[in-house]
Amino acid sequence: MxxxxxxxxxxxxxxxxxxxxxxxxxxxxxxxxxxxxxxxxxxxxxxxxxxxxxxxxxxxxxxxxxxxxxxxxxxxxxxxxxxxxxxxxxxxxxxxxxxxxxxxxxxxxxxxxxxxxxxxxxxxxxxxxxxxxxxxxxxxxxxxxxxxxxxxxxxxxxxxxxxxxxxxxxxxxxxxxxxxxxxxxxxxxxxxxxxxxxxxxxxxxxxxxxxxxxxxxxxxxxxxxYPVKSKAPKPKPITYFAVAAHSPAGYLWEQRPTTGLLANFWTMPLYALTDFVTDPDAEWSEDEMIAATEKRLLADYGITAKLVKMGGRPVTHVYTHQKWTVTVLTAEVEATTPHRGTWREFDALTRDPQPKIQEKIWKRLN
DNA sequence: GATACGTGGTA
DNA sequence: TTACCAAGTAT
The missing domain is CATH 1.10.340.30 (Hypothetical protein; domain 2)
Structure with missing residues (x-):
């Protein structure tokens, strides 16, 4: 009381x-x-x-x-x-x-x-x-x-x-x-x-x-x-692969879904590990993960790419309920029209609203 | 009522 | 690095 x-x-x-x-x-x-x-x-x-x-x-x-x-x-x-x-x-x-x-x-x-x-x-x-x-x-x-x-x-x-x-x-x-x-x-x-x-x-x-x-x-x-405040749960770790696919027409660039985290913001293609792995106990090597990403890139965007992993540590970003660890994969590809998303030159895409994690990825690429 | 939803600063 | 904080709301 x-x-x-x-x-x-x-x-x-x-x-x-x-x-x-x-x-x-x-x-x-x-x-x-x-x-x-x-x-x-x-x-x-x-x-x-x-x-x-x-x-x-x-x-x-x-x-x-x-x-x-x-x-x-x-x-x-x-x-x-x-x-x-x-x-x-x-x-x-x-x-x-x-x-x-x-x-x-x-x-x-x-x-x-x-x-x-x-x-x-x-x-x-x-x-x-x-x-x-x-x-x-x-x-x-x-x-x-x-x-x-x-x-x-x-x-x-x-x-x-x-x-x-x-x-x-x-x-x-x-x-x-x-x-x-x-x-x-x-x-x-x-x-x-x-x-x-x-x-x-x-x-x-x-x-x-x-x-x-x-x-x-x-x-x-x-x-x-004071004040008495119960603890919030820890952010859940999530592993992502970001695809920096560059062509003569610019970078492969896509708007996120209209709902959920970072709704309607623009990023390069992002794949969560869980997009590939249905069996949580499966052990995938890095090469297998990259091969799987290449396969999904072809299926989702119609882009053929030989992906190369960036050196250095993955990019990380902490949200309230998620902790992302993002491995950046790069490729130089042809400017064929993608099934999804679009090609955009770097100067133009900076005018699109981008989340902080994308900014960190650009810094890693530069 | 528990969970989703961003980012920057501080210890 | 981890943990927590900072003029909350919607679902």
Missing amino acids: IDMWDEEKIRAFRATLLDWYDEAGRADLPWRENQDPYRVWVSEIMLQQTQVQTVIPYFNRFMTMFPTLNDLAAAPEQDLLKAWEGLGYYSRVRNMQKAAIQVRDDYSGVWPDTMAELENLTGIGPYTAAAIASISFKEPVPAIDGNAFRVFARLFKIDADIAQPKTRKVFFDLGLQLIDPDRPGDFNQAIMDLGSSYMSAKNYDSEHSPVKQFNAAYADGTEDF
């Missing part, structure tokens, strides 16, 4: 927090220039699972490329993916376009102004809905993100596992009581600024925190235990 504060303590906490925010909050962040819901929305989506420092240049570029909701709604998907390239979690930007179209068509271009309505837009969950509603429309609803989980967990010594979805309600209900009804947006942003500075996950400095006198975990030296 939470040892809830009385009204006097809650008022003192709000005043202390907001005084600090007014004095030391990061007012210089580009999305804090004003409270326009479009700007707030773009920034909040970009900031999901992504650090502020990473987001800043992407945000500025995005607002230049797509200055209004209508620009975003009408943009070609490839332009959106290119603008998002390197940020990760690419469904975020596809969902943004869906939401932009919803606002344009279902709401006549006028943003809904409540958390409940905002949650109905694609890609906007409880956190983002509360952030926009509080910042742009002054609705007193708490934005429960990783910072709020951590800050509240320490202040009140909350033992609930924040990895469990049902735990959100505990923190949301607490936040509803704490949030300043006069300055809900500033309150939420102050909690986030606090959570990324004095009350960060690592190297926190509770001793100098503006709210240290409210911090129950600091009081008894148990901050290390």
Whole structure:
């Protein structure tokens, strides 16, 4: 159970927090220039699972490329993916376009102004809905993100596992009581600024925190235990072969499927070991693997190639749930029209949205 | 409710 | 190198 504060303590906490925010909050962040819901929305989506420092240049570029909701709604998907390239979690930007179209068509271009309505837009969950509603429309609803989980967990010594979805309600209900009804947006942003500075996950400095006198975990030296969060499973190892097939017309180049990991991004042909091996206990030599890849390249693309393994270690890349180890195979081939994909010169293909793993493969080739 | 979904930074 | 963190959402 939470040892809830009385009204006097809650008022003192709000005043202390907001005084600090007014004095030391990061007012210089580009999305804090004003409270326009479009700007707030773009920034909040970009900031999901992504650090502020990473987001800043992407945000500025995005607002230049797509200055209004209508620009975003009408943009070609490839332009959106290119603008998002390197940020990760690419469904975020596809969902943004869906939401932009919803606002344009279902709401006549006028943003809904409540958390409940905002949650109905694609890609906007409880956190983002509360952030926009509080910042742009002054609705007193708490934005429960990783910072709020951590800050509240320490202040009140909350033992609930924040990895469990049902735990959100505990923190949301607490936040509803704490949030300043006069300055809900500033309150939420102050909690986030606090959570990324004095009350960060690592190297926190509770001793100098503006709210240290409210911090129950600091009081008894148990901050290390909060928040309680169960461990995520380890990424599953997957072995790939990448085929760098070069012809007089350029590289063999292909767009990934429209769903799943890196949907609609462009890469050279990639084969997972499991594409070849049905028997998990089978032991294949490298030469056999290369021969199998050549066979599949002919069947899938109609390309005849004598593949050569690149020297050096394989290229690796870690996703949230997968760890890829990619062996790069190269070949100089004829420019016969492929069954799938296309030939593309290097300068042209750099204009296509590419995932980080493909960039690593290019570096290995150069 | 567990899992999928990217990338960069830090210890 | 491994592990974990960083302003979550959809299915």
